[in-house]
Amino acid sequence: MNFPIFDPGPMGLSSLVAVIAIVHVLIAHFAVGGGIAIPWLEARAIRTNDRVLGDFLHKYSRFLILFSFVAGAVTGVGIWFVIAIASPEAITVLIRQFVWAWATEWVFFIVEITSGYVYYFYWDRMSPKTHVRVGIVYAVSAWMSLFVINGILTFMLTPGDWLATGSFWDAWLNPTFWPSLFLRTVSALALAGIFVAVVANLDRSLDREKGRHIIEAGSVFLVPLALMIPLSVWYFAVAPHKASQLALGGAVAMTMFFGFGILASTLVGLYAYFGLIKNRRYINLETALLLAAIAFVATASMEYVREGIRKPFIIYDYMYANGLKVDEVDKINQSGFFEAKPVVAHEFDHLAATPEERGRVIYQVECQRCHAVDGYNAIRPLIATWDAEMIKFNTRRLNRLKGFMPPFAGSESDLNDLVAYLSTLRTANWQAGAAKSESKGGGQ
Amino acid sequence: MNPNDLMALPVPPALALGLFGLTFVVHMLFLGLLVAALWARVGAEWGKKDLYAVEPLHRAGVLAFSTTITAGVAPLLFVQVLYGKYFYSSSISIGFPWLAIVGYLLVGFYSLYLWRWRWEKSGGPSGAGKVFVLLTILCVIAIGFTYSWNYLQSLSSAPWTQAVRHSKVGQRLVGYGGAAAIASGAWVMWLGHSWRNDRKTPTGAAIASIAGGVLALGWASSSQFAIGDWGMAGWILILGAGFLSLAAGIIGLFRRIGLARWPAALATVAALTGLVIQRESYRLIMLAGDYDSATVAVRPQWGAFAMFVVVLLLGIATLVWLLRVVRDAQRAMWT
Incomplete structure (x- = not known):
C-alpha cells in the first residue's frame, strides 16, 4: 500500500x-x-x-x-x-x-x-x-x-x-x-x-x-x-x-x-x-x-x-522507520525502486525524469520521514563535506555504519539517482557557503 | 505466518460499516447538543440578560464538546479500518489545514470555558463573552469544513490527483450542518418538553425552548433539499423523519404531553441514520471499481472483539449508574 x-x-x-x-x-x-x-x-x-x-x-x-x-x-x-x-x-x-x-x-x-x-x-x-x-x-x-x-x-x-x-x-x-x-x-x-x-x-x-x-x-x-x-x-x-x-x-x-x-x-x-x-x-x-x-x-x-x-x-x-517493510527491501533491491515501490505522490514518470528528479523522489520516500532537507535533523549539513563518492559509499552501507539507520532499498541505478540528488544539496550548500565567505571577504 | 495476513481486516467489513454508522449517529447527536448549547449562548449574549438556562447550558456545552470529540473517535477509528488507504491519502493531500483541526479544537474548547468565566465575572453579556462565543462557533465551522473537505477528497482512488473546490466543500458543509441542526433542534425541544412537564420551570421558557427546537428542525430538514446530489431515497427518509419530529414538537407547544418528546427523539435518530446511510452509499458509489468490500482479505479477531463487547457492556452499565447518581443529586438539590 x-x-x-x-x-x-x-x-x-x-x-x-x-x-x-x-x-x-x-x-x-x-x-x-x-x-x-x-x-x-x-x-x-x-x-x-x-x-x-x-x-x-x-x-x-x-x-x-x-x-x-x-x-x-x-x-x-x-x-x-x-x-x-x-x-x-x-x-x-x-x-x-x-x-x-x-x-x-x-x-x-x-x-x-x-x-x-x-x-x-x-x-x-x-x-x-x-x-x-x-x-x-x-x-x-x-x-x-x-x-x-x-x-x-x-x-x-x-x-x-x-x-x-x-x-x-x-x-x-x-x-x-x-x-x-x-x-x-x-x-x-x-x-x-x-x-x-x-x-x-x-x-x-x-x-x-x-x-x-x-x-x-x-x-x-x-x-x-x-x-x-x-x-x-x-x-x-x-x-x-x-x-x-x-x-x-x-x-x-x-x-x-x-x-x-x-x-x-x-x-x-x-x-x-x-x-x-x-x-x-x-x-x-x-x-x-x-x-x-x-x-x-x-x-x-x-x-x-x-x-x-x-x-x-x-x-x-x-x-523500518521510513515505512518500508523488512521483507520489502530485498524485492526493491532486486527489481529497482520504481518498479517495486510505485510512488503515488504525484503523476511521476520516472523513465522521462532526470536522475536528480528520480533521486528526489527516492529521498522523499526513504529519508524524509526523519530528515528534513534543512531544519530538523537536516540532511544538508550531514553531507556538507562529502563528495559524491563518499555519499554513495555511506548510503550503500547505511545500516552497517549506523545501527539506527535503515538500509538503503534500491538498485545500483537507484542509488546513483539518490546520490545525484543529494549532490545537488551539497553543491547548493557549498555555493551558499562560498558566496557567504566571498561577501564577507568583499566587505573587509 | 504470511506477512500479508497481518494486513488483513480484523473485522468483517459489514460489521465495521455497521459500527461506523452507529457511532457516527451518536457523534452527530452530541454535535447537535453542542450546536444547541451554542445557540443558547448566542441568545444569552445578544438576547435577554436573564436567560433561564445559562448554568445548565454551560454544563451541556462543555459536556457536549467533550463527548462530541470522544464520540467522534470511534467513527474515525472505523473509517481508518475500512477506508484507510483513501483517508490517509486525502489527509496527506490536505496537509497542514488537516492538522489545523487540533488547533481549532483547542481554541474552541477553551473558549467555551472562558465564556462561562466571563459571564460570571460581568454578571451577563459582555464584549469578551461575545468574542468567546464567536470563536467557538468559528472553530466548530472550521472543523466541519475541514472534515467535509477530507471526506470529499477521499472519494477517489487517487485523492492526490483531485483538487476539491471549496464551494463544493461548502455545499457539503451545509448538509453536515443541517444534520447537526436537526439534532440540535431535537435536543432543544427535548429540554423544552422536560421543562413543560416538571411544573417548576416558567412556562414561557419551556415554550420558547420547544419553539426554538421546532424552528431548527423545520429549517434543517428543509435545507436538505438544497444540498444536491445525495439521492432521493435518503431525502424521503430524512424529510419524513424530520417532519415527524417536527409534528411532535408542535403538539408539545400546545399540550403538556410528556411522551411528545420520545417520537421527536426517535424520529431525529432515524433522520440522522438516513443521512449517514446516504453519506456512505455515496462514498461506495464514488469508490466503485477501486474498493470492493467483498474482495478485501479478512482475518477476524473474535477474541479481541469479545473483550470489546464485554467492556462496552460494563461501560454502559457504569454510565447508567452515573446517570442515576446525577438524577439523584439533582432531585436532592430541588428538594
Whole structure:
C-alpha cells in the first residue's frame, strides 16, 4: 500500500509527531495519576474529617479537568492526525491489529470523562461515599485507558511472537507490556503529586501551614519514583538487545536522555521521601514549578528514548522507520525502486525524469520521514563535506555504519539517482557557503 | 505466518460499516447538543440578560464538546479500518489545514470555558463573552469544513490527483450542518418538553425552548433539499423523519404531553441514520471499481472483539449508574 508524501518543510515529520506525542503523553499521564490521587485523598479527607484537604481537592479536580479533559483529549486525537500524515503505512498496521483495543480504550475514555465531569460538577451535591465511588470509577477507567494503550505502544518495540503468529494477544501483551505499564503508572502518580504542590501554591485561600499539610498529603505519590531504576532494568532486560544497547551507550544522545530521565526521577522520589514526608519541608511555587519542569523534561526524555531505541524500525523487525517493510527491501533491491515501490505522490514518470528528479523522489520516500532537507535533523549539513563518492559509499552501507539507520532499498541505478540528488544539496550548500565567505571577504 | 495476513481486516467489513454508522449517529447527536448549547449562548449574549438556562447550558456545552470529540473517535477509528488507504491519502493531500483541526479544537474548547468565566465575572453579556462565543462557533465551522473537505477528497482512488473546490466543500458543509441542526433542534425541544412537564420551570421558557427546537428542525430538514446530489431515497427518509419530529414538537407547544418528546427523539435518530446511510452509499458509489468490500482479505479477531463487547457492556452499565447518581443529586438539590 503506497501513499502520497507530505513535506512539512524545515519542521520535519518526526519533530511534528514528537511535539504532539510528548505533550499528549504528559497530559495523559497526569490525567491517570490525578485520577488515582483525587479519590484516594478524598477518602483520606473524609476519614480524618479534613475539610482543608477536601476543599482543595475540588479546586484540584477543576485543574485536572481543564488541563487533561481539554488538551489531553484534543492532543490524543491530534496524534492520530499527525501519524496518519507522517507514517500512514505504520498506522495502517496498528489500526488493523488493534482496532478492538482502541475501541475498548474508547469505552474506558467515555466512562473516564463522564465520571470526571460528574465528580467535578456534582461536588457537594451527593453523599461523600457516593462521591468517592464516582472518583474511583474515574481512577479505574483512566488507568485502564493507559493499560490498553500501553500495549499498542510497547508492541512497536517488542512485537514478540506476533511476527510469527499474527495473534492480537501476542501483539498486545508483548514482552515490554508489564514493565512499561508500571513505569508509566509511577510517572503518572509523580506528575499528580507534583501538581498537588503547584495547585496548592496557586490557591490563595491557603496559608503556609495549610499549604504544607496539602503538599505533604500529595507527596506520597512521588515516592514510587524511587522504583524507576529497578523498573528500567526490567524494561531493558526484555527489550531487544540492540535497542537496549542504544540507550546504554550505543547512541550518545539517547544515553544522555535516558540517564537524565532516570536520575531526575530517582532524585525527585528521594527528595519527596526525605524532604517532604520525613522532614515536612515546604515547597513554594517556584520550587513546585521547577519540580514540574524537571518531571516534564524527564518524562519527555524517556519518551524520546522509547521512540529512539526502536530505530531503525517503527515496528521492530517488521517495518523500518521510513515505512518500508523488512521483507520489502530485498524485492526493491532486486527489481529497482520504481518498479517495486510505485510512488503515488504525484503523476511521476520516472523513465522521462532526470536522475536528480528520480533521486528526489527516492529521498522523499526513504529519508524524509526523519530528515528534513534543512531544519530538523537536516540532511544538508550531514553531507556538507562529502563528495559524491563518499555519499554513495555511506548510503550503500547505511545500516552497517549506523545501527539506527535503515538500509538503503534500491538498485545500483537507484542509488546513483539518490546520490545525484543529494549532490545537488551539497553543491547548493557549498555555493551558499562560498558566496557567504566571498561577501564577507568583499566587505573587509 | 504470511506477512500479508497481518494486513488483513480484523473485522468483517459489514460489521465495521455497521459500527461506523452507529457511532457516527451518536457523534452527530452530541454535535447537535453542542450546536444547541451554542445557540443558547448566542441568545444569552445578544438576547435577554436573564436567560433561564445559562448554568445548565454551560454544563451541556462543555459536556457536549467533550463527548462530541470522544464520540467522534470511534467513527474515525472505523473509517481508518475500512477506508484507510483513501483517508490517509486525502489527509496527506490536505496537509497542514488537516492538522489545523487540533488547533481549532483547542481554541474552541477553551473558549467555551472562558465564556462561562466571563459571564460570571460581568454578571451577563459582555464584549469578551461575545468574542468567546464567536470563536467557538468559528472553530466548530472550521472543523466541519475541514472534515467535509477530507471526506470529499477521499472519494477517489487517487485523492492526490483531485483538487476539491471549496464551494463544493461548502455545499457539503451545509448538509453536515443541517444534520447537526436537526439534532440540535431535537435536543432543544427535548429540554423544552422536560421543562413543560416538571411544573417548576416558567412556562414561557419551556415554550420558547420547544419553539426554538421546532424552528431548527423545520429549517434543517428543509435545507436538505438544497444540498444536491445525495439521492432521493435518503431525502424521503430524512424529510419524513424530520417532519415527524417536527409534528411532535408542535403538539408539545400546545399540550403538556410528556411522551411528545420520545417520537421527536426517535424520529431525529432515524433522520440522522438516513443521512449517514446516504453519506456512505455515496462514498461506495464514488469508490466503485477501486474498493470492493467483498474482495478485501479478512482475518477476524473474535477474541479481541469479545473483550470489546464485554467492556462496552460494563461501560454502559457504569454510565447508567452515573446517570442515576446525577438524577439523584439533582432531585436532592430541588428538594
